[in-house]
Amino acid sequence: MVGGAAFDQRRATYSRGGDHCRLSSKLTQIEVRLVSGITYQRIQTEVLHRIRARVWRPGDLIPSEVALAAEFGCARATVNRALRELAETGILERRRKAGTRVSPDPVHKATFDIAVIRREIEALGGVYRHAILQKAHVLAPSFIQALMKLDIHAETLHIRTLHLSNDQPYLYEDRWINMAAVPGIRSADFSRVSVNEWLVQNAPLSGGEITFLAKNADEAEAEALDTTVGKALFVTERLTRIKQVSVTFVRLAYAPGYRMTTRL
Numbered sequence: 001m002v003g004g005a006a007f008d009q010r011r012a013t014y015s016r017g018g019d020h021c022r023l024s025s026k027l028t029q030i031e032v033r034l035v036s037g038i039t040y041q042r043i044q045t046e047v048l049h050r051i052r053a054r055v056w057r058p059g060d061l062i063p064s065e066v067a068l069a070a071e072f073g074c075a076r077a078t079v080n081r082a083l084r085e086l087a088e089t090g091i092l093e094r095r096r097k098a099g100t101r102v103s104p105d106p107v108h109k110a111t112f113d114i115a116v117i118r119r120e121i122e123a124l125g126g127v128y129r130h131a132i133l134q135k136a137h138v139l140a141p142s143f144i145q146a147l148m149k150l151d152i153h154a155e156t157l158h159i160r161t162l163h164l165s166n167d168q169p170y171l172y173e174d175r176w177i178n179m180a181a182v183p184g185i186r187s188a189d190f191s192r193v194s195v196n197e198w199l200v201q202n203a204p205l206s207g208g209e210i211t212f213l214a215k216n217a218d219e220a221e222a223e224a225l226d227t228t229v230g231k232a233l234f235v236t237e238r239l240t241r242i243k244q245v246s247v248t249f250v251r252l253a254y255a256p257g258y259r260m261t262t263r264l
Helices: 025-029 040-052 065-072 076-088 117-123 142-148 183-187 195-202 219-225
Strands: 008-010 013-016 019-022 032-034 092-095 099-102 128-139 155-165 168-178 207-216 232-242 245-254
Touching: 040 065, 040 076, 065 076, 076 092, 117 128, 117 155, 117 168, 117 195, 142 168, 142 245, 155 195, 155 219, 168 195, 168 219, 183 195, 195 245, 219 245
Parallel strands: none
Antiparallel strands: 008 032, 013 019, 092 099, 128 155, 155 168, 168 245, 207 232, 232 245
16 A cells, blocks of 8 residues: 555555455446545545445445445544535435435535635725724623523623725624623724624634625614615624624625625
């Protein structure tokens, strides 16, 4: 076998510790790539190769973790991680006691990073600055309590920020923060670093939900973005958590004409 980054390519047999094992007849049609000290990423590469080569077709039950671990000469935990992550992308379906199948209708899941607005503006060639329109420590209002699942006595930071590109309104941010979830926020100076950037740098967010919508500008949005009440705006709403604790809910309203592009 060849170690390092290179795969030893073989068709009908593979070698592990000097013992030659014959693959099933179905696998003689593809090249099986094995490597000393195989990683879960390399197992994923091989699984994807077999799916694309139609060795494993949509709906097919693939070999068990034990069988794959024996085939690849690695720990079962390595195979488990490889298959689990592929299942999270929608390529495989895993069911307890029923095994793992190739998804008959694979769903490609998109993952969104929480962007630092300053960097987003600078990447477009703009000169960034932000202005704090409101900052207040308040008890969470009822709708925020319900949305963020907060106690009725929970203290929140309500902060509204205008982000500008070349001194023109770019984005209006209306944010609520659970103070108990990020106690360090009490001493943060948001005149130097925006609350968006501070949270990205200091709060290890682990999950949440994001909603994209179109809405007509209300008075606060219209005033901040220098547009008219009722103007159509692109808006995102995001609720983020650390484990199961809600950290922040934010509504981001973009200036008219904003365009979002992503890649699959």
